[in-house]
Amino acid sequence: MTQTKATNIVWHEGHVSRQERESLLDQRGVMVWLTGLPSSGKSTIAFTAEHLLVARGRLAYVLDGDNIRHGLNKNLGFSADDRGENIRRIGEVGKLFVDCGAVALTSFVSPYRADRDAVRDLMEDGEFLEVFVDTPVEICEQRDPKGLYAKARAGKIPSFTGISDPYESPENPELVIKTASSTPEEAANAIIDMLQKRGKISA
């Protein structure tokens, strides 16, 4: 069976092409970039989508604060420069996952339009799908599962997005999710529908 698979592989100048990995995985590499206020529901949606995709036999992987801020980007703080470098590195790593053929789901506040657009510019057309998790700040603040808004209101977190630092909404996102009126499963399925309609995964 290994041999049978091998006959489909063409070796271009000693490198395995992205198309060969995509053929192996039966999907196309793509970056799904979730952006929204703290506590807007990004990570819950990203992990739900990852779960549903892997259950369908698709390779999906979430990049989020847990595996990035404690690892690759642990030497970055929250200054404007460091926030920019944070997003730049996440974009570059996501690009590698896309080249590997994976559905890379990123879950970061990523408040600045210019930083997000710089990541979009790294990618080919149609490879960067921006998902705006559009939850009003009042709802985010009510939820506040980590108590961050309370700390920010108390002045204990400087430059907190939504309170003391701006959030710049996407102007032309590929998908908008209103979490006030949809469950995480519904939101994740909207992402999966988008991936199917754009030919990244089969229906």
Next chain:
Amino acid sequence: MTQTKATNIVWHEGHVSRQERESLLDQRGVMVWLTGLPSSGKSTIAFTAEHLLVARGRLAYVLDGDNIRHGLNKNLGFSADDRGENIRRIGEVGKLFVDCGAVALTSFVSPYRADRDAVRDLMEDGEFLEVFVDTPVEICEQRDPKGLYAKARAGKIPSFTGISDPYESPENPELVIKTASSTPEEAANAIIDMLQKRGKISA
């Protein structure tokens, strides 16, 4: 069929576990770290192994200067600090690929033992397989496909590993490849044998 696959998936606290992706891919995530002098043959071996692995239906991905130095690490130079940060970032990115379930092959000179050992320490036991591409400097310099040794001898490249900067050989690598007496295919097959014997991929 999607539904059938889905029944095998257990959802642990909302996160897809690494084991679920590994089950999907029918392999175990692992980092194969090639180290050796410039022009020792690392990249040729890494891309040959990637080719043979993908031909067998295994997901393998090479991290090398082309996709790292021009992207994630384009803001790093060649000072001792920057060389250390270069290897640290590559280690962290490789760790993400391992978590995703891939065979991550890294191809970098990575001359300092302490930097390589720091990457090994990031990983669980058995996840970091160090491959010493042991080519004598005289042979590397004879090959010199990019003319780098010639430039270094002419004093045009400061701190060139093997000429003006030290290369610290691995003390206990998982595999040693002598390129003077083996072809790239033989070397790649030695890596694949190692992955099979360690249970990372099936025979």
